[in-house]
Amino acid sequence: MHHEGLTIDKFKRKAVLVSDAQNLIMPHMHLGDTEWIALAESGGRILAEDVIAPHPYPHFRRSSMDGYAILSNDTKGCSTDKPIYLEVVDEIPCGSLPSIKLVSGTVSRIMTGAKVPDEADAVIMFEMTEPNENRGRRYIQLKREIKPGQNITPVGQELAEGEIILNKGRKLGTGELSVLATFGIHKVPVIKKPRVAIISTGSELLGIDEPLQDGRIRNSNTFMLANQVREAGGEPHILKMISDDLTIAKQRVEEALTLYDVVITTGGVSVGDYDIMADLVTEKDVEKLFNKVTLRPGSVTTAAVKNGKLLFALSGNPGACFVGFELFARPAIGRMLGVTNPFLPEYRAELGTTYSKTNKFTRYVRGRQEIVDGRVLVYPAQLDESNVMITIKDSNVLIVIPPSNESIEAGEMVKVIKLPS
Ligand SMILES: Nc1nc2c(c(=O)[nH]1)N[C@H]1C(S)=C(S)[C@@H](COP(=O)(O)OP(=O)(O)OC[C@H]3O[C@@H](n4cnc5c(N)ncnc54)[C@H](O)[C@@H]3O)O[C@H]1N2
Numbered sequence: 067m068h069h070e071g072l073t074i075d076k077f078k079r080k081a082v083l084v085s086d087a088q089n090l091i092m093p094h095m096h097l098g099d100t101e102w103i104a105l106a107e108s109g110g111r112i113l114a115e116d117v118i119a120p121h122p123y124p125h126f127r128r129s130s131m132d133g134y135a136i137l138s139n140d141t142k143g144c145s146t147d148k149p150i151y152l153e154v155v156d157e158i159p160c161g162s163l164p165s166i167k168l169v170s171g172t173v174s175r176i177m178t179g180a181k182v183p184d185e186a187d188a189v190i191m192f193e194m195t196e197p198n199e200n201r202g203r204r205y206i207q208l209k210r211e212i213k214p215g216q217n218i219t220p221v222g223q224e225l226a227e228g229e230i231i232l233n234k235g236r237k238l239g240t241g242e243l244s245v246l247a248t249f250g251i252h253k254v255p256v257i258k259k260p261r262v263a264i265i266s267t268g269s270e271l272l273g274i275d276e277p278l279q280d281g282r283i284r285n286s287n288t289f290m291l292a293n294q295v296r297e298a299g300g301e302p303h304i305l306k307m308i309s310d311d312l313t314i315a316k317q318r319v320e321e322a323l324t325l326y327d328v329v330i331t332t333g334g335v336s337v338g339d340y341d342i343m344a345d346l347v348t349e350k351d352v353e354k355l356f357n358k359v360t361l362r363p364g365s366v367t368t369a370a371v372k373n374g375k376l377l378f379a380l381s382g383n384p385g386a387c388f389v390g391f392e393l394f395a396r397p398a399i400g401r402m403l404g405v406t407n408p409f410l411p412e413y414r415a416e417l418g419t420t421y422s423k424t425n426k427f428t429r430y431v432r433g434r435q436e437i438v439d440g441r442v443l444v445y446p447a448q449l450d451e452s453n454v455m456i457t458i459k460d461s462n463v464l465i466v467i468p469p470s471n472e473s474i475e476a477g478e479m480v481k482v483i484k485l486p487s
């Protein structure tokens with residue numbers, strides 16, 4: 067149904083800059099609660115607390131070679147012409163402790179990773195020694211001087227006790243999991259994943275398991291968004307699609323806002339007769355943050371707050387929906403997770419081919435970054451219209467083209483936003 071009285075605001079929109087729109091959203095995003103999960107499950111999650119080293123690492127002096135623990139002083143003046151003989155008095159496999167106190171002239175056979183006897187100040191590799199036996203006693207022959215400290219990993223070489231291992235807000239990846247395991251942090255405090263409801267709107271939408279019908283298309287945005295939510299660290303909840311009916315949409319969106327932390331809708335935000343989301347955010351119990359951004363694709367991207375919860379009403383056009391999520395919903399989810407920097411990385415790269423489309427708004431053009439002869443080149447997608455879906459899969463960057471009425475030549479430097487891979 068077309069709601070005549072509510073559509074007026076749709077046409078009188080005040081466009082805000084992307085950065086201003088982001089700044090309007092961020093104060094409404096609150097840090098989620100902490101939960102403790104098993105280390106093995108924590109990959110990709112965001113640390114909720116600083117983690118302090120409960121002990122130095124390593125916590126004992128250990129050998130970095132298979133060989134002999136020695137008193138380096140014994141090797142003074144030793145050379146090819148003046149070899150020395152040292153008696154092997156102990157064997158220290160990895161995981162065992164030294165059992166005999168070394169005195170001058172004695173050594174312990176020791177394996178990589180085993181605890182070095184306190185008296186020893188160096189380890190010499192097997193390969194530098196010659197075994198020798200005399201009257202049932204074992205000796206090694208050595209032909210060079212050994213410096214103190216050789217092949218011994220000192221206590222706390224990697225970290226001292228009490229040092230911060232990882233700061234809160236850190237995303238847990240390969241290296242982080244390894245260090246947490248080393249320190250016995252088997253339960254990890256992480257921020258709960260924000261629960262994000264996804265609702266696609268549009269009477270033209272078919273379910274992905276439905277046969278094609280003339281004039282109708284399958285709902286792809288829901289599945290694109292669900293994966294974007296997952297990549298951003300959120301928990302996607304796919305809700306039933308809504309046809310273009312304001313009353314139903316209002317009821318479903320309101321319900322979703324009570325049940326989930328964030329609601330993302332797609333479609334119906336422009337000025338069309340059935341663009342219900344545009345009307346919904348003008349209702350008096352909803353605080354509209356913005357409904358136009360100086361951005362393409364996605365100029366009609368809209369955000370609103372109801373009872374402290376964020377509603378992202380993204381465009382239905384797949385390209386605009388994709389960009390709208392990355393620019394606005396991703397950092398918002400990141401802020402709820404306490405991610406140190408929730409924005410995608412930005413840098414400059416060389417434009418690979420001339421870009422000649424002009425616009426009064428900044429364009430976020432999907433494109434492909436390639437390293438060619440050590441140079442970082444970015445190529446805009448051939449098809450980058452807002453309604454094009456097919457090139458999203460081939461893009462790993464957004465190329466930022468500022469408002470201009472001139473083309474940007476190949477070879478010029480442009481701002482690039484790295485898309486998650
Ligand atoms: N008179 C004007 N018309 C339009 C304007 C304008 O300024 N004046 N802006 C255009 C721009 S730019 C965009 S972007 C779109 C935005 O449209 P909406 O956000 O209202 O989205 P819909 O109208 O619902 O759908 C647009 C397009 O996307 C398809 N769609 C919708 N949902 C999905 C989905 N879940 N999966 C796949 N595809 C979807 C839909 O079928 C339409 O083709 O408005 C322009 N018009």
Ligand code: MOO
Nearest residue numbers: 363364365386452
């Ligand atoms: O809002 Mo549209 O995506 O600018 O093309």
Ligand SMILES: [Mg+2]
Nearest residue numbers: 334336338341
């Ligand atoms: Mg529309």
